[in-house]
Amino acid sequence: MPEAVEITEGEFAGWKTWPSDKFETGSGPFYYRLDADGGVVTRFRVEPRHLNAGGAVHGGCLLTFADFSCFAIADKDIAGRGVTVNLSGDFLNAAVEGDVLEARGEVTKAGGRIIYVRGLISAGDKPILSFTSVIMRVKS
Amino acid sequence: MPEAVEITEGEFAGWKTWPSDKFETGSGPFYYRLDADGGVVTRFRVEPRHLNAGGAVHGGCLLTFADFSCFAIADKDIAGRGVTVNLSGDFLNAAVEGDVLEARGEVTKAGGRIIYVRGLISAGDKPILSFTSVIMRVKS
Amino acid sequence: MPEAVEITEGEFAGWKTWPSDKFETGSGPFYYRLDADGGVVTRFRVEPRHLNAGGAVHGGCLLTFADFSCFAIADKDIAGRGVTVNLSGDFLNAAVEGDVLEARGEVTKAGGRIIYVRGLISAGDKPILSFTSVIMRVKS
């Protein structure tokens, strides 16, 4: 994984991101940190540039955030470099401008070569995207 | 669907896009047109801002382009407004800066309410992403 | 949904199944019940006929059990007849003869027309299959 940087001011002070990922930084930035229980939580706030023509957060934006979240959730298990093999998302509800989107999830299996993740993006109590991903470790 | 606009100059003159989709326009823009056989083809050229920290096109960018492509491919069948219910992608090979990414696909079923699409993004002869999507028609 | 029947003897006494589903009954039978917390749990015991040529439970058997489990988990939400639109499974570990396979899951969204489910099949502490499904309500 690239080196993470901790944000020092603003709404996401104390959260981390990976600035060397240009597409994530341009789409987000997206942020992650550990919560009180040691679980990984990721977050970003929806702006007009994240919306589709219907005024909802674009599915591609949600899947980009899901992919970011999978790497944050599985960071310790990947322990190096990984690439996404499969990413699938079920779109549950629309998210809109101003929503704070948050993802949580779990590694369902960390094998020698393949790591499986599943998670959920929500906006407060509203579920937005259910996602699963298959990540393959690659030699650096 | 929002109103499409035809590009009049540059590499993608003659291609169309949906400028009112802010996330697609910011990520891409992505373009579509009909080829000589009447099939839908979509395309964009990879720039540094599309890359992840490993120097390959970000999975989220590919899935955003796939989602755009599904709506272009199914445009006639949706015949109005649609929302993505599920989008799944298998990541076949890495795409890099300068690649022209192109997607082609087909509607595998256009039901009364649900439309199914599958397709493939490629960079020349190299397959990049195999994708499937389920779209639901919604009343405008 | 077809009418469920409660088993009265043997290992699965007190559990229910849908005998009118010929493929499930022939592959399983598979069983479901509510646990103490009111959550749906499904179960069956692996026999030699469930195995593939490598001696593990066949992926198709796991997906059949997952589909059964989705309908058990979403039974109240479907509240009538439903059909599977998409079913996806990530195969985490092999299950073998004698294992008692158990699935638990949740409805991540029950919309007016579309219901989304995700769940996990496990054999004791070992995760076997992570699954998601999209179900569409149909008029009876």
Place this chain on the structure above:
Amino acid sequence: MPEAVEITEGEFAGWKTWPSDKFETGSGPFYYRLDADGGVVTRFRVEPRHLNAGGAVHGGCLLTFADFSCFAIADKDIAGRGVTVNLSGDFLNAAVEGDVLEARGEVTKAGGRIIYVRGLISAGDKPILSFTSVIMRVKS
């Protein structure tokens, strides 16, 4: 892969199957062969035991046939033993008793370790299931 056996009589004379796979043989048997163009085609005829409570072929039966078909389609590329990592299916139309279900597909990428397949099950002109699968080669 287990050793294939060629059928010598009946509707599927000239087709092959893998009898050592107990679940496939019990669910099917399912059959495969090369067509005139060298492409892999798989097939079976729907009997009452393949149906769900609604009188359509059960989704689990279709996914079992899809998994069988993926291994037939990718047989040369796997060139040994493989296990399914992910299998996803979009259910397009219902198949019924008496239908001859046929699958065709392609390997979209055969990597050093991971093989990707996509395909379509149809009943005559009617598309039934669009499927994708990720297979990992394992050392025998």
